[in-house]
Amino acid sequence: MTKGMMDGTTERMxxxxxxxxxxxxxxxxxxxxxxxxxxAARARDSRGADDASELVRVRGLYKHFPVAGSDxxxxxxxxxxxxxxxxxxxxxxxESGCGKSTVGRCLLRLIEPTRGDIYFGGSDVRALxxxxxxxxxxxxxxxxxxxxxxxxxxxxxxxxxGEPLVIHGLGNKExxxxxxxxxxxxxxxxxxxxxxxxxxxxxxxxxxxxxxRALALNPKLIVADExxxxxDVSVQAQVINLLEDLQKEFxxxxxxxxxxxxxxxHISTRVAVMYxxxxxxxxxxxxxxxxxxHPYTRALLSAIPVPDPTRKxxxxxxxxxxxxxxxxxxxxxxxxxxxxxxxxxxRIDPDLREVAPGHTVACIRVPGWAEAPTSEGMKDS
Amino acid sequence: MSHLLEVKNLQTHFPTRAGLVKAVDGxxxxxxxxxxxxxxxESGCGKSITALSIxRLISPPGKIVGGEILFNxxxxxxxxxxxxxxxxxxxxxxxxxxPMTSLNPVxxxxxxxxxxxxxxxxxxxxxxRAGAIEAMKEVAVPDPARRANDYPxxxxxxxxxxxxxxxxxxxxxxxxxxxxxxxxxxVTIQAQxxxxxxxxxxxxxxxxxxxxxxxxxxxEVADRVAVMYxxxxxxxxxxxxxxxxxxxxxxxxxxxxxxxxxxxxxAKVERLATIEGTVxxxxxxxxxxxxxxxxxxxxPRCTEGExxxxxxxxxxxxxxxxLYDLAAAVAADxxxxxxxxxxxx
Numbered sequence: 001m002t003k004g005m006m007d008g009t010t011e012r013m014x015x016x017x018x019x020x021x022x023x024x025x026x027x028x029x030x031x032x033x034x035x036x037x038x039x040a041a042r043a044r045d046s047r048g049a050d051d052a053s054e055l056v057r058v059r060g061l062y063k064h065f066p067v068a069g070s071d072x073x074x075x076x077x078x079x080x081x082x083x084x085x086x087x088x089x090x091x092x093x094x095e096s097g098c099g100k101s102t103v104g105r106c107l108l109r110l111i112e113p114t115r116g117d118i119y120f121g122g123s124d125v126r127a128l129x130x131x132x133x134x135x136x137x138x139x140x141x142x143x144x145x146x147x148x149x150x151x152x153x154x155x156x157x158x159x160x161x162g163e164p165l166v167i168h169g170l171g172n173k174e175x176x177x178x179x180x181x182x183x184x185x186x187x188x189x190x191x192x193x194x195x196x197x198x199x200x201x202x203x204x205x206x207x208x209x210x211x212x213r214a215l216a217l218n219p220k221l222i223v224a225d226e227x228x229x230x231x232d233v234s235v236q237a238q239v240i241n242l243l244e245d246l247q248k249e250f251x252x253x254x255x256x257x258x259x260x261x262x263x264x265x266h267i268s269t270r271v272a273v274m275y276x277x278x279x280x281x282x283x284x285x286x287x288x289x290x291x292x293x294h295p296y297t298r299a300l301l302s303a304i305p306v307p308d309p310t311r312k313x314x315x316x317x318x319x320x321x322x323x324x325x326x327x328x329x330x331x332x333x334x335x336x337x338x339x340x341x342x343x344x345x346x347r348i349d350p351d352l353r354e355v356a357p358g359h360t361v362a363c364i365r366v367p368g369w370a371e372a373p374t375s376e377g378m379k380d381s
Numbered sequence: 382m383s384h385l386l387e388v389k390n391l392q393t394h395f396p397t398r399a400g401l402v403k404a405v406d407g408x409x410x411x412x413x414x415x416x417x418x419x420x421x422x423e424s425g426c427g428k429s430i431t432a433l434s435i436x437r438l439i440s441p442p443g444k445i446v447g448g449e450i451l452f453n454x455x456x457x458x459x460x461x462x463x464x465x466x467x468x469x470x471x472x473x474x475x476x477x478x479x480p481m482t483s484l485n486p487v488x489x490x491x492x493x494x495x496x497x498x499x500x501x502x503x504x505x506x507x508x509x510r511a512g513a514i515e516a517m518k519e520v521a522v523p524d525p526a527r528r529a530n531d532y533p534x535x536x537x538x539x540x541x542x543x544x545x546x547x548x549x550x551x552x553x554x555x556x557x558x559x560x561x562x563x564x565x566x567x568v569t570i571q572a573q574x575x576x577x578x579x580x581x582x583x584x585x586x587x588x589x590x591x592x593x594x595x596x597x598x599x600x601e602v603a604d605r606v607a608v609m610y611x612x613x614x615x616x617x618x619x620x621x622x623x624x625x626x627x628x629x630x631x632x633x634x635x636x637x638x639x640x641x642x643x644x645x646x647x648a649k650v651e652r653l654a655t656i657e658g659t660v661x662x663x664x665x666x667x668x669x670x671x672x673x674x675x676x677x678x679x680x681p682r683c684t685e686g687e688x689x690x691x692x693x694x695x696x697x698x699x700x701x702x703x704l705y706d707l708a709a710a711v712a713a714d715x716x717x718x719x720x721x722x723x724x725x726x
Contacts, residue, residue: 095567096538202659203424232423232594232660237638237653244652259567262597265647266640289647303572305597307639309620317576318569320523321537 054119055221055253056084056107061116063102067326075325076102078277080116081352084221089247089254091268091285093261093300095322098274100257104223107255108140109133120221138168141214145226147206151198157184157209158194164216183212186249188242204235211242215250223255228263240267261300265289270358273297276333277325279352283359293361295340332363340365383454384411385588386435386556391448393427393434400664404430404443406612409691412556415586417579419603419620421593423635423660427612428592432558435590436475437465452556471501474549478561480541484533490544491517491529494551501552516547520577539570546577553585560592575602596639600624605697608632611661611671614691617699628700630676631656670702678704 061080064073077099084090092100106113109125118125120136128136141164144150151160161180165171171179181191187208198206207227214222224243228236244267246252258264264271265285272282273294281294292298302316318337323329329336335345342365350362353372363369393405405427412418420428434445437457450457452473457465469475477483485493494516495509504512510529517525520543533541542562549557559578563571579602582589593599599606600620607617608629616629627633637654645651658675661667667674673683682703683689691699692709 095569204659233596233635234423234638234656235659237640237655240640240653241655260640261568262640262642262646265642266649266653285647285649286644289642289644299569301642303568304642305568305571305575305595305601307596307600307624307636307641309600309603309624315572315576317572321539321570322567 053085054083055086055121056255057117057119058082058103058107059117059119061103061106061118062114063099063106063111064114072326075277075328077106077113078325078328080274080277080279082272082279082282084253084255085269086220086253087247087251088269089256089267091264091271092255092257092274093259093264093271094274095259095300097276097322097325099277099325100259100274101225103274104142104225104255104257107223108137108142110142134168138164138217139220140223141217141219141221142223142225143207143210143214143227145229147203147210147230148198150210151206153198156195156197157189157201160198160209161194161212161216164213168217170217179216180212183215184209186215186246187212188238202235203231204238207231207235207239208242211239211246215246218250219252221253221255223257225257226259227256229258229260236263243267261304273300276322276328278333278362280334280363281359281361282352283361287356287359291359293355293359293366294334294363295338295365296334299339384451385414385453386412386590387449387451388431388435389449389451391431391434391450392446393430393439393443394446395443397664399662402663403612404663405434407448408609408612408614409448410607410614410617412588412590414555414588415582416605417582417589417591417603419591419593419599419606420609421596421599421606422609423594425660425663426609428609429560431609432475432560432590432592435558436469436473438469438475467501470497470549470554471552472554473556473558474552474554475558475560476542476545476549476562478564480538480545480565481533483545484541486533489530489532490536490541490548491531494529494544494548497548497551512551513547516551517544519550520544520547520581522547537570538566539573542566542570542574543577546574546581550581550585550587554587556588556590557582558590558592561594562591563598564593564595571598578602596624596636608635611663611666613671613701614699615672615701617691617697619697622696622698628694628698628705629672629702630678630704631672634675680704 059081061077063077064075066073094100105111158180161183162176165176184191189208228239256267268285270284271288272279275296281297292301299316299318320337331346331348332350335341348364350364351374352360352362353369353374354360355368355372389409391405391408395402395404408431422428433439435450491513494513498504498509498512514525514529522528522543563574581587603620606620606623607614610631616632627636634656656675668686670683670689673679689701691701692705693699694708695712
């Protein structure tokens with residue numbers, strides 16, 4: 001079970017349901033949860049246009065992990081700022097250790113950020129605790145990479161998918177059974193299998209179970225942390241299509257975290273590229289593909305093997321490895337591997353600036369960057 | 382003409398409680414000097430077991446029950462274990478997906494590479510160390526003399542894989558079996574390793590059997606590709622042909638289900654195509670064509686229990702699908718005509 005998301009799991013809550021929970025479950029004394037419905041609705045009209053459409057706002061997020069036996073810290077997330085518009089899929093892409101999963105977990109407060117602000121539908125996520133935090137989490141769920149490790153092998157599918165309902169005290173036994181059956185149908189599984197155990201399912205089917213569990217509370221936001229990375233290609237396509245269908249049907253907003261740029265580009269509305277704890281570029285998926293500006297983004301794009309042997313292209317092969325996040329390079333963190341680096345890059349730590357409408361990048365070598373205004377909230381105090 | 386490696390009708394079986402698993406069920410292919418054959422397929426298709434069978438590293442209860450593996454004309458399956466040990470690591474080397482678990486954590490990487498040289502080349506300690514440093518230099522490990530003293534945990538994933546390759550190549554093998562060598566690596570590091578493999582096979586005329594699930598990787602580096610499904614090769618083809626005109630419905634489905642970085646995909650005008658259903662259990666395979674239950678081109682003949690052969694088409698293409706029965710007959714006819722024509726001249 002998703003440990004941490006359900007801290008204090010034994011404590012049963014007597015509240016009702018978040019609004020909009022499907023039929024079949026009574027909705028008594030619905031708690032006033034910080035509501036983002038209206039903002040999400042507005043987002044569909046004018047996507048990405050103004051702050052009002054934001055579902056999530058992250059400002060100057062830091063997460064430093066202590067290193068055992070030393071005063072050093074791992075700067076896993078080191079000053080990250082972004083927004084997620086209601087109804088969109090924001091892709092968060094980067095290589096292992098860049099901090100992308102840590103960002104996702106901080107967002108749900110599965111781990112405590114070191115500092116920074118996180119707003120969800122206008123409410124301050126970091127200021128909440130106890131019951132308030134738990135209620136907020138009904139609206140924010142997570143799907144994990146490994147469908148083998150994230151499902152309790154000793155629980156039946158019915159117990160796994162129904163557990164969030166139990167924890168949040170929703171419905172009686174029969175209502176929950178009906179809800180689980182409904183959820184399984186939604187993710188393309190036969191409800192007759194609900195009394196089976198996870199080991200009886202294939203990897204793709206297990207990931208569907210994880211998705212059904214995430215949907216159980218009718219969330220607004222789903223953080224999908226490498227949800228298809230462990231799956232075979234043919235199964236991966238099925239799960240990607242399922243996520244897209246569910247998004248339409250339930251008006252979901254996704255933070256889609258992955259190291260696979262092709263998958264991220266396929267599913268995302270906008271994409272944020274991370275390197276060593278920082279976001280280096282954010283723009284729409286279309287623009288990122290057509291006009292990547294940051295040298296790291298360009299290297300990533302060119303490094304992806306393309307299933308087309310006739311396309312013999314110039315690959316930008318980056319030299320060396322990603323530096324350690326314990327002691328990141330001075331100036332721009334990418335300068336040690338950057339093919340475009342100049343001496344100034346070791347000195348100037350570039351912030352994210354909007355160099356074209358809806359296209360922000362952190363690189364002093366990008367034309368127009370020097371003149372562009374600093375993104376709001378990027379530099380924390 | 383004989384090939385460097387020729388696998389003929391290889392069969393590797395595993396008895397399990399649920400029944401006999403024919404992990405490799407009649408696999409045949411060849412590989413020439415300096416050539417890179419990509420063996421692709423999804424988890425459980427038998428691609429790694431094929432690789433381990435070539436190395437004769439199948440552990441009981443698994444067993445190679447049939448076929449031949451001809452290396453330089455010699456059948457590896459009839460060699461003594463002693464003779465096989467001399468070939469393994471010397472003429473044929475293997476690298477694995479996870480370099481961390483394939484390297485010994487308590488020896489420096491230099492010692493581990495040197496060990497291979499001492500065993501196979503009878504070098505002195507000093508010469509073996511020099512050879513190890515030379516091998517690390519060749520795979521572009523920076524500052525190899527210093528890095529040779531590092532333990533595996535002190536190296537990054539990409540560096541560990543370079544060390545694995547250095548170890549594999551230290552004895553100058555003719556064949557490298559690479560089982561998912563870049564799967565655990567980040568794309569920018571994967572690009573470095575692929576470039577290295579490509580360079581090595583050109584400079585050393587090294588034959589590479591590359592096992593991978595990643596069609597993109599295959600497209601980048603392979604000369605020919607064999608696609609496996611449920612323990613059998615379902616299609617084999619030169620790489621350009623496979624990607625331009627996939628023949629088997631499974632290959633076609635696989636290629637369509639990969640998200641591609643194209644304008645259409647990024648703009649979301651195209652939904653990903655999927656293959657219906659899931660891979661059948663190895664202990665409960667459908668009769669006839671194993672792919673038939675998921676195939677949109679299924680004919681009555683496909684499910685009648687016939688063992689569908691690999692049909693030879695023109696241009697070095699082989700495909701295990703009855704849709705090509707006629708095409709194969711035509712190809713055979715024109716082949717006969719050509720030989721007759723040649724004979725007449």
